[in-house]
Amino acid sequence: AVRVKKTVIDHVRVASYAFAFDIDGVIVKGPETIPEAKEALKLLNGANEYNIKVPYIFVTNGGGRAEQARAEELSKRLDIEVTEDQVIQGHTPMRELVSVYNNVLVIGGVGDACRKVAEKYGFKNVFTPLDVMKWNPSVTPYHNLTEEELAVARDVDFSNTGIDAILVFADSRNWAADQQIILELLLSKSGFMGTVSDSFEEGPALYFAHSDFVWATNYNLSRYGMGALQVSIAALYREHTGKELQVTRFGKPQRGTFKFASKVLSQWRKDVLEEHVEELTTEEGTSDMEEQSPGDPLLNDPSQNMNRNSKPTLLATESESESDSDNEGLTVEKLSKLTLDLPPASTVYFVGDTPESDIRFANSHDESWYSILVKTGVYQEGSIPKYKPKHICENVLEAVKFAIEREH
Numbered sequence: 001a002v003r004v005k006k007t008v009i010d011h012v013r014v015a016s017y018a019f020a021f022d023i024d025g026v027i028v029k030g031p032e033t034i035p036e037a038k039e040a041l042k043l044l045n046g047a048n049e050y051n052i053k054v055p056y057i058f059v060t061n062g063g064g065r066a067e068q069a070r071a072e073e074l075s076k077r078l079d080i081e082v083t084e085d086q087v088i089q090g091h092t093p094m095r096e097l098v099s100v101y102n103n104v105l106v107i108g109g110v111g112d113a114c115r116k117v118a119e120k121y122g123f124k125n126v127f128t129p130l131d132v133m134k135w136n137p138s139v140t141p142y143h144n145l146t147e148e149e150l151a152v153a154r155d156v157d158f159s160n161t162g163i164d165a166i167l168v169f170a171d172s173r174n175w176a177a178d179q180q181i182i183l184e185l186l187l188s189k190s191g192f193m194g195t196v197s198d199s200f201e202e203g204p205a206l207y208f209a210h211s212d213f214v215w216a217t218n219y220n221l222s223r224y225g226m227g228a229l230q231v232s233i234a235a236l237y238r239e240h241t242g243k244e245l246q247v248t249r250f251g252k253p254q255r256g257t258f259k260f261a262s263k264v265l266s267q268w269r270k271d272v273l274e275e276h277v278e279e280l281t282t283e284e285g286t287s288d289m290e291e292q293s294p295g296d297p298l299l300n301d302p303s304q305n306m307n308r309n310s311k312p313t314l315l316a317t318e319s320e321s322e323s324d325s326d327n328e329g330l331t332v333e334k335l336s337k338l339t340l341d342l343p344p345a346s347t348v349y350f351v352g353d354t355p356e357s358d359i360r361f362a363n364s365h366d367e368s369w370y371s372i373l374v375k376t377g378v379y380q381e382g383s384i385p386k387y388k389p390k391h392i393c394e395n396v397l398e399a400v401k402f403a404i405e406r407e408h
């Protein structure tokens, strides 16, 4: 028999399934919070009849502020704790472009909020259309900078500052001025304002944080999103050049965003597991149990937990080497090594309101993602969704209840 120190962690009641939520049209509608959202997330935080905690993250095409700020806003609106590690915005994966470009022009959002986000990601030289308009107001004949805009605009000489990439982080608040500047740069010699290229193919790269043609606000009809701006810019570029605009897209339904979201969800599930270890007990003893590598914890899995009242446990065994002096049992640090091999979520329920972004996103990249469409945003009852969800619910609370019942 192997001399085994068996460490049983009681009451780790973390579900093997998980959730990811779209925000606009599911959790909020413009300044309003969708009433059922609060109760839905409280259920996942453990206030359910199975007394189980279900990990969840948010995957929004929205943006314009730091993830931390968005998490704080969600925490206030929903009266729960949401951390920045749970929030993915359209531009979040763009941080991977920091090492690729020097001079970037960031478009969208209010004032220079997006500049601050880009600098927080690590971009060194971040410019905004406000800087361009301060440099030469005649660039945009119909817009004079307001006092607030002047206060955040920086002094830059764009005649000798070439723009390497244009990053559309959030919805433009001034389509006329922003498009005038974007098109001038796309048609320019190496991203220098005031120049015109012969080939129209030496301008900066153009990235969009998402491609939502419309999105749901507190108005009764959907509003234009960044996808509509893309259509407009492409039409202007085609009119000038006769060529199709080349862009790179982030956000839902892109595969890159899915891979990024999967990594974030995987880390978040580990964080939840470590945080919710309610109590560690260490029992001495021997066992005829085969020595198990510490890396294959048995996580509570409702499908194996037929008896609702049985205490699902995370069972970890460690062989005890004679020299092992520190008898502290399975510390949280050791647990984190165990969770390194945490199996992927059995199912990820993705709740969204826009078939073209949310449902397509959840249906396209991994069988284990289960798409649920709600009727509180872009999708309206009676229309046929362009991408077929696995389930349709009235709202996010119904979606959460449906999934929990389906699991148990």
Ligand code: G3P
Pocket: 022, 023, 024, 025, 059, 060, 061, 062, 063, 171, 210, 212, 214, 215, 216, 225, 226, 354
């Ligand atoms: O600008 C954000 C909007 O297009 C949609 O956001 O949260 O529904 O992905 P969301």
Ligand code: MG
Pocket: 022, 023, 024, 025, 026, 216, 352, 353, 354, 377
């Ligand atoms: Mg939405």
